[in-house]
Amino acid sequence: MRIATWNVNSLRVRLGHVLDWLAAAQPDALALQETKLPDEDFPAAAFREAGYEVAFAGQKTYNGVALVSRTPLTEILTGLPGYPDAQRRVLAGTLGDVRVFNLYVPNGESTSSEKYQYKLAWLAALRAALAEELTRHPRLIALGDFNITPDDRDVHEPELWAGKGLCSEPEREALRRLLALGLDDAFRLFEQPEGSFSWWDYRAAAFRRGMGLRIDLILSSGALSARCRSCSIDKRPRALERPSDHAPVVAEFDIG
DNA sequence: ATGGTGGCGCGGCCA
Numbered sequence: 001m002r003i004a005t006w007n008v009n010s011l012r013v014r015l016g017h018v019l020d021w022l023a024a025a026q027p028d029a030l031a032l033q034e035t036k037l038p039d040e041d042f043p044a045a046a047f048r049e050a051g052y053e054v055a056f057a058g059q060k061t062y063n064g065v066a067l068v069s070r071t072p073l074t075e076i077l078t079g080l081p082g083y084p085d086a087q088r089r090v091l092a093g094t095l096g097d098v099r100v101f102n103l104y105v106p107n108g109e110s111t112s113s114e115k116y117q118y119k120l121a122w123l124a125a126l127r128a129a130l131a132e133e134l135t136r137h138p139r140l141i142a143l144g145d146f147n148i149t150p151d152d153r154d155v156h157e158p159e160l161w162a163g164k165g166l167c168s169e170p171e172r173e174a175l176r177r178l179l180a181l182g183l184d185d186a187f188r189l190f191e192q193p194e195g196s197f198s199w200w201d202y203r204a205a206a207f208r209r210g211m212g213l214r215i216d217l218i219l220s221s222g223a224l225s226a227r228c229r230s231c232s233i234d235k236r237p238r239a240l241e242r243p244s245d246h247a248p249v250v251a252e253f254d255i256g
Numbered sequence: 257a258t259g260g261t262g263g264c265g266c267g268g269c270c271a
Contacts, residue, residue: 009271010263034271036263061264062271107271115270147271201271203260245262245271 001098001253002027005143005216006237007199007246011035011066014244015043017237019050021248025234028070029095030248031102033145035064042066057088065091065102065144073100081132083125090126092133096256098224099137101130103144110165119147123174131181134221139255142183143218145199145246148175150185154214156197166213183219186231186251198233199246207238218251227254 004027008014011032022030030052035042037058044054047068057078058064065088067073073093080090089104103126108119134140148171152158161167179185187196197212206212220228231251238247 013263034263062269109271201260202262205260242262 001029001095001255002250003029003031003100003141003143003218003253004248004250005031005033005102005145005218006248007033007104007145007216007244009034009036009244009246011037011043011064012041013242015046017240017243019046021234021237022050022052022068025248025250027250029100030068031100031143032066032068033064033102033104035066036061037064055091055093057091059086059088063088063104065089065104067091067093067100067102069095071095080122080125080129082128083122085122089122094137097137097139098255099133099140101133101140101142101144103142103146105145105147107147108165108171111163111168113165116165120170120174123171123178127174127177127181130178130183134181138221138223140183140221141218141224142178143249145215146175146217147215148172149213149215150175150188150217153194154197156195156211156213161213166215178219182222184222184225186218186220186225186228187214187249189225189228190231196233198249200238202245216246216249218249220251220253224253224255228252229254
């Protein structure tokens, strides 16, 4: 199974890029974040014509997540159980015997922001939800825009980012607590080039200058990590005209 | 250079 995640920063603007990428990369499933579309505007027909089923949980202007997959998802869940939230950030479903969680973790802004407290509370609720799901689904993948750099290898200039939002110790600790449930950062199961990032600010020519962060992650439960054959970032779409500020991340698992 | 760019949607928020 080939599965990918991509924060597209408006599916309306990026639909062409996404369809082109699906045709080229041929994933079995793709998790999208920041679709920024109400459900009535979701371009389901375009995906079906490309041979993909769709599930989505969107809203106007902000947030919004979707899963496109070769076979339809079952047991679809939106949101985190016990954590009422108007922001559409979670969409889970089952493919075969694999439970898939598509996540758009709150950005958190700066560490002094109210949004940062929301982010940490949200991550605690996510941890509880994943812990419960893992009791029933030993094969689980949680992927998406985590808005957290796991460690300083994932930061272009760690001294500049030290302690700041996306790189602060409480956020990294929250991520480690997710991993402690029995999940692996699939990217780090393999040797990777230095300076591997998945997001580059639109400003200051950050992509051209290689100034990015790795905040888009694919976490796999141990049962799947043992079958993970590769995990990589596809930077090519970030170099297109009018790109998303994120690149897709892809993992391949020997299952099925 | 305490800025810069982009999406949404038309002023200001969010990333």
